[in-house]
Structure formats: C-alpha cells, structure tokens
Amino acid sequence: MAIISVQHLVKKYGDFTAVNDLSFEVEEGEVFGLLGPNGAGKTTTLEIIETLREKTSGTVIVDGKNLDTHPNEIKKVIGVQLQAAGFYPNLNLKELIELFAGLYNVKTDAMTLLKSVNLEDKAKNKFKELSGGQKQRFSIATTIINKPKIIFLDEPTTGLDPQARRNLWDLIRELKASGTTVVITTHYMDEAEELCDRVAIVDTGKIISLNTPDTLIDNLIASGFERKKKVKEANLEDVFIALTGKELREG
C-alpha cells in the first residue's frame, strides 16, 4: 500500500520551475531514494511533503491525509531531520531529546534513544562538541523521537568517513526493520544501491526513471551498455575499510 502519493507536483520559484509535474508513490515499509544532480529539485520535493514548503500545484497524500486539508495530521506521522540551528546551544544531547519529546508531547527514554544511535557516551555533551558523523546520528535520533511512520533524510551521509557512513547505513536498516518507511536523498550511488528498495532518478524537476536499483542496472546492461574498464572484485573503499577496520573513529 502506498503511504505517500505525490501526483503532478509542481513548484515554481517566480518564473523558474524547480519541480515539474512530478508523480510517484512510496510503499509502506520501503526505503525510497530520490537521486539526482545538484538542483534537480529533491530537497524542494521533500520539504513540500514534509509540510515545510508551499507547493504551486499537484496533490500530496501522506498516510491517507491530504496535504492541502490536513497538514497537521501529516506532521504527526513524519520525522524530519532538524537543522543544527534548532539545537539550543546550552543544552546537552539528553536535555535536547527531552526538550523535543516535550514539544512532541510524547514520553521518551533519552538514554535508550541515544544508545540506539551510539551516542550514549555523549549524553552530557553539547551538539557543537560532536564530530560530523555524531551530529548526523544525533539529528537522525531527533527524527525518531515521536515514533514516526515515515522519516525523511536529506543527504544524511554527506561528508562522513566510510566507517561513519556504514554505521549510518546500519541505523537506517534498523529503522526499516522496525517497520519505518524511509525517504532518503543521496549523491552516493553505492549508498542508494545498498539501502534503497526503489529509487527515482530526478533531473531538472522531472522523474526520468523509477525502479529497483537491480532492475535499473539490468535495463542498462540489456540496452547494450558496457563499462570501458573491467570492474575489479573490490574497490578503493573496500581497501580503506580492510586496512582501517569498521570501528568508528570519533569515539
């Protein structure tokens, strides 16, 4: 069953059309990827679904609720990554989680939540004292405070080292295993291949292809595509991980 349905979505900024008649559905429980070059319209699309940006036209239904008539109902079932600016500088991680839980009006065990993102040792630290990977993990923790049905992750692993990236992949897989639907944008194709059940490839505000990563690759090969260079059984990232291990470095 589709938990998100986007039909004929259009977003114009003045004369410029950033999202151009976009339609897609996200199935309940899947990890759905929006892939595309810079400026393709991914963040704009996500933020419209998240009720954070006005659309120009089109229909968006989330968990059976229409964005035009029930935006507040939609807010209750989604988890959105907060920007660093939302993290009060004088509070530590545990206090921040308790604050957000209070704002959502839900009860949460802050330490259990911090443990689920490997940050229990940093409970007394401030957000600004965290490394890049830790900041990303904390920001994902804030998206799950209200136990949402759907979480939206906009480029969650940008700027992370391979260890921290893999650690975040595990976290996203755990969220999926617990039944959460995940919508993710990324510029890393290996990440999309690894995590996403289906991906939509977006270019200049339009979806140019939508399918499972496997099917997209098979279709390309069936069209006669051949790599210029034979691919080796491992890549440089495998070398890096084999040499430096899987342990997180930012302890």
Ligand SMILES: Nc1ncnc2c1ncn2[C@@H]1O[C@H](COP(=O)(O)OP(=O)(O)OP(=O)(O)O)[C@@H](O)[C@H]1O
């Ligand atoms: N507030 C705004 N006013 C005017 N134009 C905007 C605004 N926000 C985004 N745009 C434009 O809309 C287009 C789509 O932007 P968007 O941020 O959605 O792209 P994106 O696919 O998320 O890109 P990236 O991969 O670089 O994050 C871009 O050309 C951008 O310059």
